Amino acid sequence: MGIGRPREVALYGRVESLVRKDGRFELRFDQARFLSGTAAEHAVEDNVLRPGEPVPNDDYIVDEGHRLLRFAVSPTARASIVTRGPATAAVSVSELVQILAGENPRHRPLFTAGNQLGFWVRVGEKYPNPVVALDQQYHP
Numbered sequence: 001m002g003i004g005r006p007r008e009v010a011l012y013g014r015v016e017s018l019v020r021k022d023g024r025f026e027l028r029f030d031q032a033r034f035l036s037g038t039a040a041e042h043a044v045e046d047n048v049l050r051p052g053e054p055v056p057n058d059d060y061i062v063d064e065g066h067r068l069l070r071f072a073v074s075p076t077a078r079a080s081i082v083t084r085g086p087a088t089a090a091v092s093v094s095e096l097v098q099i100l101a102g103e104n105p106r107h108r109p110l111f112t113a114g115n116q117l118g119f120w121v122r123v124g125e126k127y128p129n130p131v132v133a134l135d136q137q138y139h140p
Contacts, residue, residue, distance in 0.1 A: 008122045008132065012061075015119050015134075016068050018097050025073035025093055027131055029121060032063035034137070057140055061118065071123060073131040081136045082111040088136070096134065111138065 012034040018027050035043050040060035079096045080088045089108055091099065098105050102114045111117070122133040 005125055007125050009125075011121045011123065012118055012137065013063070013121070015100055015115055018073065018093075018100055018134075020094075020097065025075060025077075025097070027071045027073050027121070027134075028068045029071060029119075030063065030066055030068055032061050032118065034118070034120075035060045035062060059139075061139075071121070071131045072128050073134070074124070077131055078133040079135070081108070082117060082138045084109040084111055086111050086138045093134075 011029070011031050013029050013031040016028040016030050018025060020026075036055075036059045040055045040058070043062055044055050044060050073093055075093055077093050079091050079093055081091055081096065081099060083089050091106075091108075095105060099108075099110070100115045104110060104113070117139055118137045120133075120135045120137055121131050122135075123129050124132045
């Protein structure tokens with residue numbers, strides 16, 4: 001087993017913006033914690049529920065700070081969105097920029113329009129540590 005940093009780091013949160021800038025893409029990201037299981041139960045008990053009550057949707061999102069992190073996004077990054085069903089569809093980063101802006105250039109059956117759902121973002125290990133994947137998270 002090797003010692004050191006992982007090849008990729010997965011972060012959950014909201015995409016504040018994803019824009020093309022100077023020939024590349026830039027992501028502004030509001031990181032949060034996506035909790036499930038006992039971690040979600042305890043976090044919800046601290047804020048909303050009485051002990052023993054079930055966690056709605058079996059998960060709980062903790063977003064205590066709103067500091068925006070900036071990342072370069074590889075133009076070849078893998079991206080997926082949630083469509084009706086719910087199911088997922090692979091999209092290009094260029095198309096994701098348009099979808100997050102409220103457009104739907106390929107007329108996909110989106111689960112929700114615009115930027116309502118959170119994303120899992122995978123950040124690569126090598127400088128400049130670009131985002132290599134953006135996957136929208138289904139959340140009822």
